Amino acid sequence: AQSVTQLDSQVPVFEEAPVELRCNYSSSVSVYLFWYVQYPNQGLQLLLKYLSGSTLVKGINGFEAEFNKSQTSFHLRKPSVHISDTAEYFCAVSRMDSSYKLIFGSGTRLLVRP
Amino acid sequence: ETGVTQSPTHLIKTRGQQVTLRCSSQSGHNTVSWYQQALGQGPQFIFQYYREEENGRGNFPPRFSGLQFPNYSSELNVNALELDDSALYLCASSQTGGAGDTQYFGPGTRLTVL
Numbered sequence: 001a002q003s004v005t006q007l008d009s010q011v012p013v014f015e016e017a018p019v020e021l022r023c024n025y026s027s028s029v030s031v032y033l034f035w036y037v038q039y040p041n042q043g044l045q046l047l048l049k050y051l052s053g054s055t056l057v058k059g060i061n062g063f064e065a066e067f068n069k070s071q072t073s074f075h076l077r078k079p080s081v082h083i084s085d086t087a088e089y090f091c092a093v094s095r096m097d098s099s100y101k102l103i104f105g106s107g108t109r110l111l112v113r114p
Numbered sequence: 115e116t117g118v119t120q121s122p123t124h125l126i127k128t129r130g131q132q133v134t135l136r137c138s139s140q141s142g143h144n145t146v147s148w149y150q151q152a153l154g155q156g157p158q159f160i161f162q163y164y165r166e167e168e169n170g171r172g173n174f175p176p177r178f179s180g181l182q183f184p185n186y187s188s189e190l191n192v193n194a195l196e197l198d199d200s201a202l203y204l205c206a207s208s209q210t211g212g213a214g215d216t217q218y219f220g221p222g223t224r225l226t227v228l
Binding site: 004032036041042043044045046049051090092094095096097098100101102103104105106107 | 118147149154155156157158159162169170172204206211213214216217218219220221222
């Protein structure tokens with residue numbers, strides 16, 4: 001079975017500061033990794049995903065994430081956040097040998113303060 | 115290009131009733147997945163439909179059922195509603211349903227069971 005752990009339920013940060021949202025996963029098989037963002041009263045939007053190749057993945061809105069296989073982590077980073085980045089962020093995995101489901105973490109609320 | 119749409123936006127039901135939620139997939143997508151997102155938690159996979167056939171199911175009881183139509187739109191039906199069914203129900207469509215394929219989410223239907 002697969003599981004995803006997002007250790008921080010909430011991360012407060014000041015505007016223009018850097019931020020890292022942590023994600024660790026557990027799986028007995030190889031997985032693909034995803035980060036989604038959910039703004040208030042909206043569905044989820046894909047920020048980035050790791051399928052293969054370079055372990056540093058760049059996504060939309062200036063976000064990037066690094067896949068670390070030995071530490072089973074996929075942390076999300078942004079060098080300078082904006083007020084508009086305030087949202088809920090979800091890390092998710094899906095098995096490489098299975099097509100049908102994303103397994104999500106419990107989410108991290110990023111709160112950007114002026 | 116129209117994104118994923120869901121209806122209704124909000125719904126209030128009482129215990130024991132039945133509910134039908136609807137989803138229109140993004141143009142060109144033949145796979146639809148449904149997720150339940152309880153308050154403060156990450157989405158949980160309910161099931162996926164690929165070309166009108168159920169393609170995988172999560173740990174949800176049989177009173178959760180679905181359909182996919184020839185135009186790839188989909189319905190989620192929940193019978194004998196329970197209080198714990200109160201949640202945001204998200205529909206996601208993807209181009210092929212293959213592992214690693216990006217799932218595009220709709221804005222969700224907020225179901226409240228009283």
